[in-house]
Amino acid sequence: DLPSHVTIWEVGPRDGLQNEKSVVDLDVKLEFVDRLADAGLRTIEATSFVHPKWVPQLADAAELLAGMSTRDGVRYPVLVPNERGLDRALEAGVSHIAIFASATETFARKNLNRTLDSQFEMFDPVVGRARAEGLEVRGYLSMCFGDPWEGRVPAAQVVAAGRRLLDMGCSQLSLGDTIGVATPGQVEALIAGFGSPDQLAVHFHDTYGQALANTLAALQCGVSTVDSSAGGLGGCPYAESATGNLATEDLVWMLDGLGLSHGVDLNKLADTSAWMATRLGRPSPSRVVQALRG
Numbered sequence: 346d347l348p349s350h351v352t353i354w355e356v357g358p359r360d361g362l363q364n365e366k367s368v369v370d371l372d373v374k375l376e377f378v379d380r381l382a383d384a385g386l387r388t389i390e391a392t393s394f395v396h397p398k399w400v401p402q403l404a405d406a407a408e409l410l411a412g413m414s415t416r417d418g419v420r421y422p423v424l425v426p427n428e429r430g431l432d433r434a435l436e437a438g439v440s441h442i443a444i445f446a447s448a449t450e451t452f453a454r455k456n457l458n459r460t461l462d463s464q465f466e467m468f469d470p471v472v473g474r475a476r477a478e479g480l481e482v483r484g485y486l487s488m489c490f491g492d493p494w495e496g497r498v499p500a501a502q503v504v505a506a507g508r509r510l511l512d513m514g515c516s517q518l519s520l521g522d523t524i525g526v527a528t529p530g531q532v533e534a535l536i537a538g539f540g541s542p543d544q545l546a547v548h549f550h551d552t553y554g555q556a557l558a559n560t561l562a563a564l565q566c567g568v569s570t571v572d573s574s575a576g577g578l579g580g581c582p583y584a585e586s587a588t589g590n591l592a593t594e595d596l597v598w599m600l601d602g603l604g605l606s607h608g609v610d611l612n613k614l615a616d617t618s619a620w621m622a623t624r625l626g627r628p629s630p631s632r633v634v635q636a637l638r639g
C-alpha cells in the first residue's frame with residue numbers, strides 16, 4: 346500500500362553542494378535554500394557542522410544559518426558528527442540535527458575517522474545532549490546496500506547498526522545507498538528486516554539509475570519519507586563512485602503520476618535547478634529537469 350502523502354527531505358544544499366569541486370558562494374547558497382522553500386519544500390537540509398578541513402564546501406555553515414531567512418513550517422536540519430559540531434550547531438540556533446553513521450567498518454574509518462563501534466561512542470553524547478536541548482535528531486546510516494571497499498553489505502549488519510541509532514534516541518533512520526548500487530529487491534528485504542517502516546526514510550544515490558525504482562519499492566513497503574536533491578546534485582567526497590542523489594524533480598514527477606501528495610511546485614523547482622546548473626556551469630543530471638528545461 347502506498348502512503349497518501351510523501352515527505353520529501355531535500356538534501357541539495359548539503360549532500361548536493363558538499364560534493365561540488367568548487368565552493369559555492371554564500372549568496373548563491375542562501376538564494377538556493379530560499380528558492381527551495383518557495384517551491385514548497387518543507388524539510389531542507391541546509392548544511393553540515395563537520396570539520397571544515399574535511400568538507401571545505403560547507404565551512405560557511407555558521408554564516409549560512411545566520412544569513413538564512415527561515416520560514417514558518419519549514420525545517421532546516423543540519424548534519425552534526427560530534428560534540429564539537431553540536432556546540433557549533435546550538436550556537437547557530439538550529440532545532441533539528443542529523444547524525445550520520447556507517448553500516449561498514451571501512452566507511453566509518455574513511456568518513457568519520459572512527460571504527461564501526463567507536464562511531465556510536467561519538468554519537469551517544471550528541472544525541473543525549475541534543476534531545477535534552479529539545480532538538481529533533483535524525484540518524485543516517487550509510488552503505489546500507491553496498492560498499493566500494495567491502496562489497497555487498499548483509500541486511501542483518503545494517504539492521505543491527507540501524508537499531509543502535511534508533512535505540513540511542515534518533516526519531517528517524519534514513520537508510521543510505523551512498524554509492525547507488527541498490528536494486529528494489531534488496532530495498533524490500535532490508536525494510537522487512539527492520540520489521541516496521543514507521544521510523545524509516547530512504548536515501549538513494551542514482552549512480553546506476555536505480556534510485557527511482559528503489560524509491561517506489563520503499564513506498565510500497567510503507568516508507569513515507571524520501572530524501573532527494575534538487576536537480577540531482579550530490580555525492581559523498583569520502584565514498585568512491587558516489588554520484589548525485591535521486592533528483593527531487595524526478596521524484597515529484599513520479600509522485601504526481603501516482604497521485605500522492607507532496608506539496609512541491611514542480612515548475613518553480615525545475616527553474617531553481619536550471620538556475621543552479623548555470624551557477625555550477627554544467628547541466629542538471631535530472632531527466633525531468635532536462636525534459637522540462639533542456
Ligand code: HMG
Pocket residue numbers: 360363393394395396397399400424426427429430431433445456457458485486487488520521522523524548550580581582583
Ligand atoms: P577527527 O580528525 O577524528 O577529529 O575527525 P577529532 O575529534 O580528532 O578532532 C580534531 C580537531 O578537529 C580538533 O581540533 C577538534 O576541535 C576539531 P584541535 O583540538 O586539533 O584544534 N573538530 C571540529 N571542528 C569543527 N567542527 C567539528 C569538529 N570536530 C572536530 N564538527 C570528524 C572526526 C567526525 C570531525 C571528521 O571525520 C569529519 O568532519 N567528518 C565528516 C565527513 C563528512 O562530512 N562526510 C559527508 C557527510 S556523510 C554523507 O554524505 C552520507 C549521507 O549523505 C548518507 C548517504 O548517502 O549514505 C549522509
Ligand code: MG
Pocket residue numbers: 360521523548550580581
Ligand atoms: Mg548521501
